[in-house]
Amino acid sequence: MTSRLLTEGIKSRVRRPSLFSKLTTIEDVIDSGFFKDGMRMGWSGFTGVGYPKVTPIALAEHVEKNNLQGKLKFDLFVGASTAAEAEDRWAKNGMIARRYPYQLGKLLRKEINKNTIKFADKHLSEFPLDLISGYYTLEKKGNVMEKLDVAIVEATAITEKGHIIPGASVGATPEIVQSAANIIIEVNTELPNFEGLHDITSSSFAPYKFPNLIQRVDDRTFIPCDADKVIAVIETKLPDHTSDSEPQDDTSRHIANHILDLFEHEVSMARMPPQLLPLQSGVGNIANAIIGGLADGPFSDVEVWTEVIQDTFLDFWEHHKLSFASATSVAFSPAGFKRFYEMWGELKDRLVLRSQSVSNSPEIIRRLGVIAMNTPVEFDIYGHANSTHVNGTKMLNGLGGSNDFLRNAKLSIVHTPSTRPTKKDPIGISCIVPMCSHVDQTEHDLDILVTEQGLADVRGLAPIERARVIIDKCAHPKYKPILNDYLNLAETRCMKIGAAHEPHLxxxxFKMHLNALSEDNTMRIDSW
Amino acid sequence: MTSRLLTEGIKSRVRRPSLFSKLTTIEDVIDSGFFKDGMRMGWSGFTGVGYPKVTPIALAEHVEKNNLQGKLKFDLFVGASTAAEAEDRWAKNGMIARRYPYQLGKLLRKEINKNTIKFADKHLSEFPLDLISGYYTLEKKGNVMEKLDVAIVEATAITEKGHIIPGASVGATPEIVQSAANIIIEVNTELPNFEGLHDITSSSFAPYKFPNLIQRVDDRTFIPCDADKVIAVIETKLPDHTSDSEPQDDTSRHIANHILDLFEHEVSMARMPPQLLPLQSGVGNIANAIIGGLADGPFSDVEVWTEVIQDTFLDFWEHHKLSFASATSVAFSPAGFKRFYEMWGELKDRLVLRSQSVSNSPEIIRRLGVIAMNTPVEFDIYGHANSTHVNGTKMLNGLGGSNDFLRNAKLSIVHTPSTRPTKKDPIGISCIVPMCSHVDQTEHDLDILVTEQGLADVRGLAPIERARVIIDKCAHPKYKPILNDYLNLAETRCMKIGAAHEPHLxxxxFKMHLNALSEDNTMRIDSW
Incomplete structure (x- = not known):
């Protein structure tokens, strides 16, 4: 360590002086030959925030400068997505052998769909457990210890004991640190110190697991870290690179209104208390419209138990409708982060970030009676949903936490526009199909299905009843006759052979899907 | 009540004398006009044991004698299956409008597949919660209260406080009693008093739910019951009508051996302790072979956390390999029940029966790190499984608890013979298919897939890697080239359009399925 690395920023954020001896630059770590082809690597990061800012870029530059494309390849494990531009650069440089369990990146996705990068998506609550259980390192003996060759994690501070205060996300960082042989910490001195915003528990193993006894929402902890495993402490000053918030449109507002009407109905039927039940909402413009609607809506003292906090939550707080939120990351737009830091003093007592094995835990989601809301690629007439694979084959981003929530929630809601455009037809894709081309959520999981056309409440219904109400309420008018024809034809044919519990042909x-893939480029078929 | 109803049996089993005034016969209850068309009804019972023995039969006779077929119809809610012969008679008499969430009955299944009886299957852990949350009675206000018009439940005793000691199953009986306006108790004085065999908790609602703090395996409780709601106490003497245990064959023994080898490997790799982790096993001859293999195997002090206890568990105990078992029913064969009663004194401290919302709870299954094992109808090359619908349309029995366990287990195993016969081809059905015709378990849920051919360990693998190992290890030799051809063709075609994460055509x-449904009557197709 040269003394020029011991900046005022580092002195104010790193409270364990023995770690000063590990101060270095990423270039020095790379030059030391530490990084080797075939390494298993974990990063901090979740929904594009809290990821390491300098190491991935420096490694990409190293590969590009030394023509090491395809010769320095890593297995990369992260809680969810990081900065797409860094991962895309890695994908382009052939630096990724495997990437689990969720991603956002155009080039990365391209390689995944060419099968040059191995990718598998997994329930986000289970991924950290599989990691520490050694399910990604089956040739190694034992649980936990040193499954990963290196963890590269962002901190906004380090405590006296050497424990890590993360930034805008927790995700799987605790388990990644827990299972790494070597740890590189990037201390971001430009971000505010996020101390006091997290409540973090490490994962344990059966038969030594304990009930998750979260007793107070305001417990505040950090990521335990074995200081002896830290091989480098590096100062960074780069912000999380996020994009602007997706604007609401008429479609998303219609969907939001249907859902808000449902909430009022459920309260009036005494199936939900006046403050609702804790909410989980996904990402994107529909989620924004729902939270935006709630910020202006009739419900007070609402609580949120979710994965990601986005811009519209700031209004929700500011209008004094949201009493407390728990998540595993805050992924604001640049303008949103500015507002968030301004509201910091007030929000600190109304927000906590947890690890994804807790935020997405089936145990707690079921106990709290969460209302879960997510957008799938498509859903089918019997109430299955596809959240991952377009036409059953092309990976989008991954399963994420959709099934942790939708399976275990008290009220499970999926919402999507009824159609999407193709190049040749502005309503060329119907998001309601006879059978999902890939099933992530089953008919046994979902209660409510919504499009801008209307809301189908399928609680307590048998499959054919479900199909009638889903087509009637959710399908676009142009697709209603097509789907009804399918259902009638399938029912007639299956009835003949005594196999009509869930009629299909x-x-x-998949005739609608195939027609959209053909020259016609639309799911609007003339006949079955 | 006439005094001839106050038998010695009743006096010894009903410890709340005020209930003597409710002693009656089912014929008198029927004659009183209590049962009305359109009633919602709950029965005790799970996996064909612990169901009411006289009321269903008396009601069927009443309908048959008075030509009321189709005029006295009920919505019928039971934890899982009851006596098939009673339910089949009801189905034949047109006495069932709806039947949720699981069943076993030839005629009943026939009507379900003709859509004359509405049926929907649901995760067994969630069904009781949906019931008390009013999801099957959406037009009624409020939670819990009086969702069902009547509960008809078997007891082997009634306590001083009027609480119910059930028989061989708990299932959803606590929630059915909790949500009924009227309760009919059938006291079975011929069965032993099962007192001390159950640990029962009633379900509560968000936002008033508490962690499930089971602290001792030997807590012993009963089903809380409001004595004022009891309208009839009826003495019965009929045993549970069960069938003989399914014999093991070479196929099931091969499958069991693959799984026992895996357990030894996992222990040697220190991913599992020497006593294994708590086991869940399904029903049928493969499950029998596995438990039979464990009874003679190298593992001691094994614990079981499962749904149903069957005959081979008696050997498992007798050989001092099984230390403790928790389930929601004991469904022995007639010979097995005899043995069970003989071993009663010894087994009472090594067995407990719980409600299905606890035995199948995601929270506890994940905490305990359960090893889950179930038989699906088919699984596909990417690791999805179909547990319910033959050819995607014909309901077998229902989802049951398969997904409660397989989703949340530490090690999720599905096992099936690699083929099944059709009328024209002894290996006409391959249980490994390109795509499941109905998806109940997703690729995100399963770790291990087994047939008599071999065992595929897909932990940590990406979809195409999974497909290669599943075809290689599990498919029947005659189907291997067919499935490999499909995979290669799909990969080539999807690669061309950059959509090959999970290649499909x-x-x-479904060409294999369609060929089996055709004159050919086999999945062995000549080409794709």
């Missing part, structure tokens, strides 16, 4: 079931 | 994906 296996020879025609 | 949507126009051909």
């Amino acid at each position: 296996l020879d025609k079931v | 949507l126009d051909k994906v």
